[in-house]
Amino acid sequence: MPEKEVLLQVKNIKKHYPITKGFLRREMGKVKAVDGVDFRIGRGETLGLVGESGCGKSTLGRVILGLEPPTEGSVIFDGQDLSGIGGEKMQHFRRRMQIIFQDPYSSLNPRQTVGRTIGEGLVIHGIGTPDERKERVREIMEVVGLRPEHGNRYPHEFSGGQRQRIGVARALALHPELVICDEPLSALDVSIQAQVINLLNDLQEDFHLTYLFISHDLSVVRHISDRVAVMYLGQLVELAQTEELFENPGHPYTRALLDAVPVADPRSAKKQRPLSREAPLPALGDSCIFRPRCPDATPECGKAVPGLVEWRPGHWVKCFERNPREQREAIVGKNAAGLLDVE
Amino acid sequence: MSSVLLEVKDLKTYFLTEAGTARAVDSVSFSVSEGEVLGIVGESGCGKSVTALSLLGLIPPPGIIADGQILFKGTDLLNIPETEMESLRGDAISMIFQEPMTSLNPVFRVGDQIAEVLLRHRKITRKEASEKVVELLGQVGIPAPETRMLDYPHQMSGGMRQRVMIAMAIACSPRLIIADEPTTALDVTIQAQILGLLNRLRREHGMAVLLITHDLGVIAEMAEHVLVMYTGRVVEHAGVDDLFEDPLHPYTQGLMRSIPGRGGGKGRRLDAIPGVVPSLLDLPAGCKFNTRCPYSFDLCFREEPELASPPGKHPVRCWLY
Numbered sequence: 001m002p003e004k005e006v007l008l009q010v011k012n013i014k015k016h017y018p019i020t021k022g023f024l025r026r027e028m029g030k031v032k033a034v035d036g037v038d039f040r041i042g043r044g045e046t047l048g049l050v051g052e053s054g055c056g057k058s059t060l061g062r063v064i065l066g067l068e069p070p071t072e073g074s075v076i077f078d079g080q081d082l083s084g085i086g087g088e089k090m091q092h093f094r095r096r097m098q099i100i101f102q103d104p105y106s107s108l109n110p111r112q113t114v115g116r117t118i119g120e121g122l123v124i125h126g127i128g129t130p131d132e133r134k135e136r137v138r139e140i141m142e143v144v145g146l147r148p149e150h151g152n153r154y155p156h157e158f159s160g161g162q163r164q165r166i167g168v169a170r171a172l173a174l175h176p177e178l179v180i181c182d183e184p185l186s187a188l189d190v191s192i193q194a195q196v197i198n199l200l201n202d203l204q205e206d207f208h209l210t211y212l213f214i215s216h217d218l219s220v221v222r223h224i225s226d227r228v229a230v231m232y233l234g235q236l237v238e239l240a241q242t243e244e245l246f247e248n249p250g251h252p253y254t255r256a257l258l259d260a261v262p263v264a265d266p267r268s269a270k271k272q273r274p275l276s277r278e279a280p281l282p283a284l285g286d287s288c289i290f291r292p293r294c295p296d297a298t299p300e301c302g303k304a305v306p307g308l309v310e311w312r313p314g315h316w317v318k319c320f321e322r323n324p325r326e327q328r329e330a331i332v333g334k335n336a337a338g339l340l341d342v343e
Numbered sequence: 344m345s346s347v348l349l350e351v352k353d354l355k356t357y358f359l360t361e362a363g364t365a366r367a368v369d370s371v372s373f374s375v376s377e378g379e380v381l382g383i384v385g386e387s388g389c390g391k392s393v394t395a396l397s398l399l400g401l402i403p404p405p406g407i408i409a410d411g412q413i414l415f416k417g418t419d420l421l422n423i424p425e426t427e428m429e430s431l432r433g434d435a436i437s438m439i440f441q442e443p444m445t446s447l448n449p450v451f452r453v454g455d456q457i458a459e460v461l462l463r464h465r466k467i468t469r470k471e472a473s474e475k476v477v478e479l480l481g482q483v484g485i486p487a488p489e490t491r492m493l494d495y496p497h498q499m500s501g502g503m504r505q506r507v508m509i510a511m512a513i514a515c516s517p518r519l520i521i522a523d524e525p526t527t528a529l530d531v532t533i534q535a536q537i538l539g540l541l542n543r544l545r546r547e548h549g550m551a552v553l554l555i556t557h558d559l560g561v562i563a564e565m566a567e568h569v570l571v572m573y574t575g576r577v578v579e580h581a582g583v584d585d586l587f588e589d590p591l592h593p594y595t596q597g598l599m600r601s602i603p604g605r606g607g608g609k610g611r612r613l614d615a616i617p618g619v620v621p622s623l624l625d626l627p628a629g630c631k632f633n634t635r636c637p638y639s640f641d642l643c644f645r646e647e648p649e650l651a652s653p654p655g656k657h658p659v660r661c662w663l664y
């Protein structure tokens with residue numbers, strides 16, 4: 001993506017949680033919720049991040065926002081490395097990055113009017129006079145399709161779709177550049193989902209927003225994203241332009257995900273090789289993370305970890321089957337050498 | 344198609360709230376044949392789950408079944424004593440709920456919960472029951488059933504818990520399974536496994552399934568006949584191929600157009616259905632879809648259409664036909 005300006009770059013992000021046991025909280029191991037993720041998002045672009053529950057996609061979103069410190073790696077926003085900066089400087093960047101949460105029922109304060117919720121960020125960042133803030137809240141409510149006079153109402157007086165609009169308004173009040181949408185549609189009915197998708201698309205155009213769109217729903221991601229990253233057990237296993245990914249999925253996991261989506265057409269010929277098992281917990285080991293469920297696994301896959309390699313132009317896949325042979329041999333060879341050293 | 348197993352006639356389930364009477368299910372009629380999969384599709388509040396609970400006599404107060412008949416193998420379930428209903432539930436008719444974490448008892452081992460169903464309905468010993476439990480867990484694809492039956496629900500993943508629910512539901516080889524959003528809480532790859540499992544068991548045991556879901560994709564994959572519900576009413580009733588090829592009701596058409604990702608990529612506007620579902624306590628006069636319908640005309644605001652079949656087509660509740 002050289003032609004576009006990079007707004008966000010995520011470099012080898014890891015987030016490990018210790019598993020502790022007993023009174024002394026001895027560390028028994030680690031859960032590798034996010035394990036070495038790299039990507040860039042260009043300004044104005046939408047990157048879809050898909051994966052199933054527990055794959056680490058939401059944790060990654062929280063790490064990017066600085067809500068969780070990464071165990072390793074760095075988040076670079078508009079050229080500035082955010083790791084290690086704190087206080088006022090971080091506050092400044094926080095303003096430029098916002099999040100829309102999944103569940104508009106639990107992410108809005110039930111005892112606060114929606115006008116106050118939407119304007120809270122303005123207060124925290126000390127923007128404008130009270131009157132100006134009120135004006136800004138009215139303006140943004142109108143933009144997202146809410147009636148400005150409803151600013152005095154409480155969240156329970158709104159329907160699910162309207163509440164999600166409130167969540168969107170809250171995120172946009174500060175004129176952010178990057179918006180992380182964490183499953184913003186999952187709690188909504190299909191007909192309302194479509195309304196919110198259209199709204200997000202319009203807002204992106206009007207305000208030149210950049211989205212990291214986290215979702216488990218492949219059809220939604222296909223509709224809204226420029227590029228899509230597929231995550232499995234804390235790692236990116238594939239990254240490509242949206243249509244390229246859906247037309248030519250390179251990773252066996254991506255193929256399984258696409259096959260598993262029920263198609264709203266009774267005549268669609270059913271293909272599928274359903275995955276036989278469930279995802280194991282993120283674990284240690286020097287092998288491909290998808291190997292236990294992979295229908296195409298070879299003995300080679302148990303010997304080394306494949307790298308995320310450019311399979312076709314702009315299409316990156318983490319699978320030995322898609323890697324050029326030389327590289328495969330290099331990785332396996334290096335690993336074997338490493339083992340020999342230990343012994 | 345074989346003989347009729349369940350026939351629901353003119354079912355009305357109302358909730359008498361302080362704010363008024365909410366007609367959650369209003370004159371719903373349908374039938375399910377032996378071995379058939381009937382899908383009910385609709386959005387939150389359309390009455391699909393209340394219909395399911397009505398069939399099992401599980402409507403909580405202030406809900407009442409105001410009128411109608413529920414004929415199961417010819418017997419009206421609304422006219423039998425509660426004890427008889429209890430012996431039907433879990434035996435001839437069983438149910439799979441959406442959220443297996445809340446519908447399994449957290450303080451009992453899953454094996455014991457399945458055994459409970461068997462001991463309740465069959466004259467067998469504990470030992471026989473536990474042998475049967477192992478067999479059932481094997482059938483629903485749980486590895487090492489002898490050890491997994493000793494697990495508590497929290498020790499299992501969502502997919503495994505849903506398999507336990509299914510094992511419990513098929514324990515007594517029911518004639519009818521009511522599955523209320525059985526895969527909504529699951530990941531897509533697990534959903535595909537569970538739907539495959541349901542289909543296999545249905546064929547092996549010859550059970551009929553009443554499948555309730557909001558997902559048209561699941562309907563297309565599983566159902567033979569489909570009811571589309573809106574504000575407590577059936578608005579369209581069709582064979583599954585017919586429904587997807589030729590959706591008649593503007594609501595059904597709207598639902599199908601709202602599905603993202605069907606051709607056309609980023610930037611294409613979705614044809615969303617405008618507005619929101621009206622409150623059951625404050626329904627519009629005339630057709631209940633008139634507030635959101637792109638085709639509504641004056642008659643739609645005056646009088647509610649009947650569910651009727653236009654010549655050569657399937658039943659639909661709309662003045663356009």
